[in-house]
Structures are given as C-alpha cells and as structure tokens.
Amino acid sequence: MRSSIPTIRTAGANCTPTILSQKSCLRPSPATKLLKQTHAKLLRSGKIHDAVVAGKLISGIANSHPSNLPYALTFISHPCTPLNTFSWNSIIRGFAHSSSPEKSISVYGQMLAGGFPPNNYTYPFLLKASTHLNDCRIGLSLHATIIRRGLDGLDPYIQTSLISFHAVLVSVETAHQLFDESSHRDITSWNSLIKGYVASGRHIKAIQMFHEMQDSGNVRGDEITMLTVVSACAHLGALEMGRWIHSYIDRNNLILTPNLRTALINMYAKCGEIESAKTLFREMEEKDVRTWSVMIGGLALHGHAKEAFDLVEEMQRFEVLPDSVTITALLCACNHGGMVEQGRRIFSKMKEDYNIEPTIEHYGCIVALLGRAGRLEEAMDLIIRSSVKPDVVLWGSLLAACMVHKNTKMGEIVVKEILKLDPENAGAHVFLSNLYAEFGKWDIVQKVRNFMKEQRIRKPPGSSLIEINGVVHEFLSGDSSHPQFSRIYMMLDEISKLVSLKGQSFPTGGVSFDINEEDKEVCLSQHSEKLAVAFGLVSTSPGSVIRIIKNLRICRDCHTVMKMISEKFGRVIVVRDCNRFHHFSGGVCSCGDYW
DNA sequence: TTAGGGTTAG
Numbered sequence: 376m377r378s379s380i381p382t383i384r385t386a387g388a389n390c391t392p393t394i395l396s397q398k399s400c401l402r403p404s405p406a407t408k409l410l411k412q413t414h415a416k417l418l419r420s421g422k423i424h425d426a427v428v429a430g431k432l433i434s435g436i437a438n439s440h441p442s443n444l445p446y447a448l449t450f451i452s453h454p455c456t457p458l459n460t461f462s463w464n465s466i467i468r469g470f471a472h473s474s475s476p477e478k479s480i481s482v483y484g485q486m487l488a489g490g491f492p493p494n495n496y497t498y499p500f501l502l503k504a505s506t507h508l509n510d511c512r513i514g515l516s517l518h519a520t521i522i523r524r525g526l527d528g529l530d531p532y533i534q535t536s537l538i539s540f541h542a543v544l545v546s547v548e549t550a551h552q553l554f555d556e557s558s559h560r561d562i563t564s565w566n567s568l569i570k571g572y573v574a575s576g577r578h579i580k581a582i583q584m585f586h587e588m589q590d591s592g593n594v595r596g597d598e599i600t601m602l603t604v605v606s607a608c609a610h611l612g613a614l615e616m617g618r619w620i621h622s623y624i625d626r627n628n629l630i631l632t633p634n635l636r637t638a639l640i641n642m643y644a645k646c647g648e649i650e651s652a653k654t655l656f657r658e659m660e661e662k663d664v665r666t667w668s669v670m671i672g673g674l675a676l677h678g679h680a681k682e683a684f685d686l687v688e689e690m691q692r693f694e695v696l697p698d699s700v701t702i703t704a705l706l707c708a709c710n711h712g713g714m715v716e717q718g719r720r721i722f723s724k725m726k727e728d729y730n731i732e733p734t735i736e737h738y739g740c741i742v743a744l745l746g747r748a749g750r751l752e753e754a755m756d757l758i759i760r761s762s763v764k765p766d767v768v769l770w771g772s773l774l775a776a777c778m779v780h781k782n783t784k785m786g787e788i789v790v791k792e793i794l795k796l797d798p799e800n801a802g803a804h805v806f807l808s809n810l811y812a813e814f815g816k817w818d819i820v821q822k823v824r825n826f827m828k829e830q831r832i833r834k835p836p837g838s839s840l841i842e843i844n845g846v847v848h849e850f851l852s853g854d855s856s857h858p859q860f861s862r863i864y865m866m867l868d869e870i871s872k873l874v875s876l877k878g879q880s881f882p883t884g885g886v887s888f889d890i891n892e893e894d895k896e897v898c899l900s901q902h903s904e905k906l907a908v909a910f911g912l913v914s915t916s917p918g919s920v921i922r923i924i925k926n927l928r929i930c931r932d933c934h935t936v937m938k939m940i941s942e943k944f945g946r947v948i949v950v951r952d953c954n955r956f957h958h959f960s961g962g963v964c965s966c967g968d969y970w
Numbered sequence: 971t972t973a974g975g976g977t978t979a980g
Binding site: 468498535538598638664666667703735 | 972973975976978
C-alpha cells in the first residue's frame with residue numbers, strides 16, 4: 376500500500392515549525408518516517424537553519440518517492456528554512472521524474488523569481504521534464520536560456536541533454552548537428568543520438584551510427600547501446616545484424632542483463648526466429664512481466680496461439696501477473712488463431728480476472744478479431760458502446776475488416792467517422808475511390824483522386840525490407856532504383872512464367888482502378904514484396920530461407936504468389952507483414968490463409 | 971550533496 380503524503384505546517388508567527396500528521400497519513404513508508412524523524416531532529420537542534428543541512432534533507436525528501444514531493448514543496452513556501460540552488464535543483468529533479476513534470480517548470484519559475492541562480496545541474500532536469508511533457512516549446516526556450524547564460528558548449532551533461540531533447544522532440548538532424556558540434560563525445564551522447572534515430576523510425580541510420588561509433592575507436596557500446604540497437608534490428612527484421620550484435624555482446628563480455636535478454640528474445644521473435652527466442656526464454660532465470668509479454672507476443676505474431684495461452688498460465692504459476700501488454704499479446708494470439716470465443720471471453724473478463732481496464736489497444740484487438748471473423752455488426756456495436764473514445768486506428772481496424780468482407784455499406788459509415796477525426800486520412804480516401812470504382816462511378820472516383828492530389832494526400836508506399844549479407848535493402852512498389860534491377864526484373868519474368876505454367880496468370884483481384892488488365896498485372900507484379908522475393912532468389916544460395924519484412928498487410932495476390940514460389944523454387948519464405956508472420960513452404964502458408 | 975542515454979504492445 377502506498378503511504379499518503381506527509382506535510383509540514385508552521386505553527387504560528389513565532390516561526391517554530393512543528394510536524395503535524397494528517398489524518399490520512401496513518402502509515403508512512405519506513406523511508407518517509409525516517410525523513411520526518413530527521414526533519415524533527417533538525418528543527419529541535421536548530422540545524423535546519425543551515426542551508427547545506429536543509430538541502431540534504433530536501434534532496435532526500437524530493438527524491439525518495441513521488442508521493443513525498445508535496446512535502447518537499449512545503450520547504451519553498453516555508454519562510455524559515457534557508458534554501459540554496461542545490462535544494463531547488465533537488466525539487467526540480469524530483470518533479471522531472473514524476474507524473475507531474477510540469478511542476479518542474481513552475482518550481483524553476485519560482486526559483487528565478489526568488490533570485491536563486493540556476494546552474495549547470497538545473498538544466499538537464501528541466502530538459503528531461505520538457506521531454507516528458509512532450510512540449511518542444513519549453514525545451515526550445517530552455518535551449519535559448521542555456522545559450523544566453525553561456526552554458527552551452529561547456530558542460531557535457533547539458534550538451535547530452537540538449538541532444539537527447541532535440542533527437543526525441545524536435546528533429547534528429549538538429550540533434551546530430553549538436554552532436555557534431557559538441558566538444559565532448561562519450562557513450563551517453565552516442566546513445567542519445569542512436570536512440571533519436573530509433574525514435575524517429577530511422578532504424579537503418581541508427582545502426583549506421585552504431586557502426587560509426589565503433590569506427591571512431593574510442594567508445595565501446597554498453598548495455599543501453601545494445602538495447603537500442605537490438606530494438607532497431609527487431610523493427611527492421613534484420614536477423615543477421617541482430618545475431619551479430621548478440622555475438623558482439625558475448626565477445627565484449629557485456630553482461631546479459633534480464634532487460635537485454637528480453638530485448639534479444641523480442642528481436643529473434645520479430646526476425647522470424649521464434650525457436651531461438653524460445654531457447655533464450657527457457658534459459659532465462661529471472662523473467663519479469665516484460666519478458667513473458669515479449670515471448671507471448673512473439674508466439675502470437677507467429678500464430679502459435681495455444682503456446683501463448685499455455686505461457687499465460689505458466690507465468691501465473693511463477694506468480695508473475697499479466698499486465699495490459701500481456702493481455703494485448705493474448706488477444707493478438709486469438710486474432711491470428713481465429714479464436715473468436717476465447718478472445719471475447721478474455722476481453723469481457725479482463726477487469727474481473729486481472730483487474731485491468733480495457734484500453735483502446737485492447738478494443739483495437741477485439742475489433743480486429745471480430746471483424747476478421749466477419750462479425751462486423753458486433754464489432755461496430757462494441758465501438759459504439761465502448762468506454763474509450765474511438766480514434767482513427769480503431770475505426771481503421773473496422774474499415775480493414777469491411778474491405779476483407781467487402782461490406783461497402785458499413786465501410787462508408789466507418790469512412791465518414793474516420794474523416795470526421797482526420798479529414799486527410801489517406802486510407803479512407805483510397806477506400807472511397809475503390810468503392811466508387813467497384814460500381815463504375817468513374818466521375819466520382821476522379822473527384823476523390825483530384826481532391827487527394829490537391830491536398831497532397833498519399834497512402835504510405837508499400838515497402839519491403841530484405842537483408843542480404845548484413846545489408847538491409849529496401850524496395851518500394853514499382854521500384855526500379857536498385858543497382859541490380861535488371862536481374863530482379865528477369866527473375867520476376869521467370870516467376871510470372873512459372874505461375875502461368877500452373878494455369879494461372881498473375882492474380883489481379885486486389886486492385887480496383889480504372890485501368891486495363893495488363894496495367895493491373897504490371898502493378899501487382901511490382902508490389903514491393905515481389906521485388907524483394909525476386910532479389911532474394913537471385914542473391915542467396917538455393918535452398919536458403921528468404922526473409923522479408925513488409926510495412927503493410929500482404930495482399931491476397933502476393934500471398935498466393937508466395938505460396939507458388941515456395942513450391943516451385945523449393946524455398947522457405949518468411950514474410951512479416953504489419954500484422955503477423957507468414958511462413959511459406961511447399962506451397963502452403965503457416966497462417967492457413969487466415970490473416 | 972545533485973546531472974545526460976534504455977528494452978515490451980499498439
């Protein structure tokens with residue numbers, strides 16, 4: 376049980392402070408009790424009037440537990456306790472790490488108003504607070520103050536704090552510039568920059584920066600570098616690089632902490648190597664809720680729903696309670712396994728069984744689950760009755776289901792809801808365009824397309840990544856920029872002939888635009904995953920596994936072609952789309968054609 | 971007497 380907040384009140388105008396317990400403060404924590412006792416002793420002895428002594432006490436209070444922060448604040452309003460910059464910094468620091476970081480900024484205002492000079496310790500805390508507040512204006516204003524006070528360029532902590540703030544909240548380019556200009560580079564400033572690239576989704580660049588750090592010669596990666604870079608590999612699905620980093624950790628005798636093991640399990644699962652993930656997981660002794668959630672999520676991603684359920688039971692036998700993320704992973708497992716009833720049961724009883732309130736993510740999973748199973752009315756009803764405010768992502772889940780089940784009527788309703796929240800939503804406009812195309816209403820289609828063009832609304836392009844010899848190659852739809860594109864297109868030709876030999880042409884059902892069949896064929900044959908698989912076929916030895924990571928959902932046509940290629944070329948093809956893994960082998964996919 | 975960097979899902 377959390378202790379309640381103790382307060383100090385002055386007893387009258389004679390300025391003899393006393394400690395008063397609040398009614399609610401029945402059981403302070405042992406640490407808080409000790410601090411209060413110390414405070415009382417200092418008051419009795421008069422030593423509280425020494426600013427250095429008072430500072431130690433205030434620092435202890437402000438950084439012991441967030442619930443003690445109001446107690447620390449009473450020293451600011453107290454007229455008898457002398458304060459110095461150290462005391463103010465301690466309180467600012469406490470709030471910067473609390474759930475009310477805005478109070479760091481207001482305390483800083485009071486500090487300035489009281490004439491206390493901030494120093495080089497003050498600004499890292501304030502920059503941290505502005506990052507937690509997600510407010511770049513405050514951070515930029517602090518940056519200006521730092522320059523005005525001549526503190527930039529002198530202190531490595533301020534420099535790294537600025538790099539970190541800019542990298543996460545402003546722009547990673549500015550952060551990189553500050554990094555280049557900084558007088559002092561150490562592992563922390565490198566980590567801030569690498570993390571900035573990961574935070575802005577530039578995972579390849581993050582790994583490049585890690586290499587650059589190694590080339591610089593004087594800095595060695597630490598646990599935090601590894602956590603960040605392993606996470607970048609997981610996003611990219613870069614298995615070779617991930618394996619290399621795992622061996623780098625061993626070679627450099629870095630300690631495989633539980634956090635690092637969890638990150639590696641996640642990386643192997645996200646890179647398609649679920650067996651390696653399982654081995655690491657089983658070898659691990661100290662598993663926390665994150666470790667279990669990562670493993671359960673990995674199994675879900677690979678469609679191993681039963682194993683995911685078994686693990687949830689097992690974790691509870693080890694007295695680890697599932698959290699919100701675990702339940703999300705479990706609902707994903709139900710979704711990919713088509714386990715509608717189990718999913719509904721977990722969702723409806725999560726509050727009762729685990730004391731976890733459903734969040735919008737849980738609603739997203741259950742809507743996807745019901746929608747995929749064709750229970751569109753039920754999914755819509757759930758959204759309408761939900762305790763959370765539906766966002767574009769939640770409506771988007773239902774729209775995807777409407778598209779799968781070709782329910783244009785509900786699709787239209789959903790699109791309206793999406794456009795109310797985000798008038799420039801690309802997916803909603805494309806849906807409308809395709810819907811009108813389906814009915815041959817080309818004049819309206821043209822209107823929608825023109826609107827999209829005028830407003831510069833574009834769907835993110837389909838992108839597929841494939842890693843060959845540790846180098847990640849990215850292909851976009853219809854991409855001809857790859858240096859080996861002529862070999863790739865020759866292979867695509869070969870694929871299309873093989874597919875035709877089986878009595879089929881390239882399937883064309885997935886595109887409804889006002890274009891002729893041949894154009895459709897070209898369009899589909901150049902989907903990014905097909906370019907990537909063709910490149911994989913010409914760049915790897917016969918029989919080896921081809922792994923592809925796609926940013927969107929794999930379309931039905933590409934799915935069919937992948938099955939054919941796996942059979943004709945005798946290859947295992949592993950595709951991770953934005954939803955799950957597909958393992959193609961011998962003409963069959965592990966998803967059982969349900970995704 | 972204080973300080974900068976971190977992993978999971980969606």
